[in-house]
Amino acid sequence: MIQKLRQSGTLLGFVLILLFFALKLPDTFLTARNLINISQQLSMLAVVAATMTIVMVMNDFDLSVGSMASLSGIVAAMIFTAGYPVWVGLSAGLLVGVLGGLFNGFLVSVVGILPFVATLGTLTVFSGMAFLLSDGKTIFGRDIPTSFSGFARSGIEIGDIKIPMLTITAGLVIFICWCILEHTNFGRRLYAIGGNKEASHLAGIKVVRLRLIAFSLTGLGAAGAGLMYAARVASANPTQGSGLMLDAIAAVFLGMTMSRRGEPKVIYTLVGVLILGVLDNGMTQLRVDSYVREILVGLIVLAAVSVSSLSKRRQS
Amino acid sequence: MKTLLKTAVSLFAFTASSALAENVAVITPYLAQPGTQMAIEGFEASASEKGWEVNVIDTAGDVAAVISRIEDSITQNVDAIVIAVDPAQVNVGLQSAKDAGIPVVGLDAGTDPLLVANVTSNGYAMAAETSVYIANRIEGAGKVVMFVFDAFPPVQIRGVVADAIFGNFPDIEVLDRVTPDVSDGGIADSRAKMEAILAANPEPGSIAAVWAAWDQPALGALQAIEGAGRAGEGIVITGIDANPQARDAIALAGNFEASIAQNFGAMGAAAADVVAGVMSGTEQRARVIYVPTKMVTANNAGQ
Structure with a gap:
């Protein structure tokens, strides 16, 4: 019973939040347009959080995702500025993400630095590189091709509704992450590493290699989110992704309160992302002070995790 | 639960007041x-x-x-x-x-x-005023340290104007063009950067002025100069924005001499x-x- 309550508490909270906003904002909250807006607003966070789940499954962390997002945006924008086609810029941005992720994985699994420390270091390195490459400037205007920024404005029309490309991209990434973690040997092994690294190693799982791959996937996701961000704001700035990291970790933590053994799951991470996004959207519409909003979001994350950990303790 | 109810009530109250305005x-x-x-x-x-x-x-x-x-x-x-x-x-x-x-x-x-x-406010004009103020105060000759922030367009244009004005004085040399880390508010990192520049230029009089694109780096530079015991060298500092902390520093008639108050x-x-x-x-x-x-x-x- 307690187990069920613990698992469904966060989901119940989410439903209550939805009901509260639906009652308070009957004309504007549960409209197709607003829900699409929310999905679009959340798309970048969803991509970072879903790929962050991959490393968090192994009890690892990646604090560098925000600065990686900024760096990939800058790299792509610099390549656009140099006159190369859009696909070259996008590929380069994503490649930077994979390489940065691999470097994180190398530090964590080969050199053996704690993920917190290793990725804190690379957070600064990636951020510094973004500043160095861009000379600290925001790249915008004619330097950003309209076919790139146009992606963030485009969508697939279904009847009267236009599903934004950013939302579709995020949906695809979430689906791929879900498949990888839930339906492949690779994913199951990552969960095994998260359960017990030593035992996994002894059982013949190639821990070092898998961690390398997992970190590079997180790096790739961060870079992808950075490109989506740059397309949405039609510019690249060396600090623009920095807000993504803490929200992504908060979303994964919120999601972890819903799973049976407290392990991260992509679908639950998505619920975590939705909670954060819906709170932001609803409270903006209710005109709640932005600082009060920040406090409330923090308190809700704390409340969810506290309920989960208290009920877990009682259970044991 | 009580807190949740209270929050809900305050949210209701907050939103109920604005039907027609x-x-x-x-x-x-x-x-x-x-x-x-x-x-x-x-x-x-x-x-x-x-x-x-x-x-x-x-x-x-x-x-x-x-x-x-x-x-x-x-x-x-x-x-x-x-x-x-x-x-x-x-x-x-x-x-x-x-x-x-x-x-x-x-x-x-x-x-x-x-x-x-x-x-x-006219950012070009503000930067022109403070950089010309420095050029005149140091009589068109000496080494100047600039604190800029090109990532933010309104501040970037200030740096461009100061570059042009200092460049027009053949005997003014821009010693360094520093972009401070602003994540701590800009004062602490500017102070650290200025301390390093002072250490690299130990000769009294080797730095004539510090031009900052906004007040926080000017305040950081002032702290560094005072901390290094070089306040008596007559290094002229200017900022832009004239925030209350900067006004207090300027009122003391020390190295921080001028800033521009935007209204x-x-x-x-x-x-x-x-x-x-x-x-x-x-x-x-x-x-x-x-x-x-x-x-x-x-x-x-x-x-």
């Missing part, structure tokens, strides 16, 4: 900056006289979130939106507002065809007037509205 959303990622804060306070004061309901939204540095909040405000069907952020970066949101027929006014933002108008309050009030005009259907012709600035020195810092 004009609703204006003010959205910025930079509310922590004193200048933005003062401009928005000026706007709020003027708006409350006009009987508007104003919702100030701070996205705490997140520019994409500004677009999200613009979209939310459109959903909420506000009467007007005011932004204090580079409009080029929130273009998608501005386009959505235009499509929805909601006017957007820039508050110290930047010019953009999708804005009704931008209300600001942020008036900027906010002028933006409110533009919003009022647009809502009443008046055509807004000027795309940029400059609010006058004033040089602050030891003579008038206390005023």
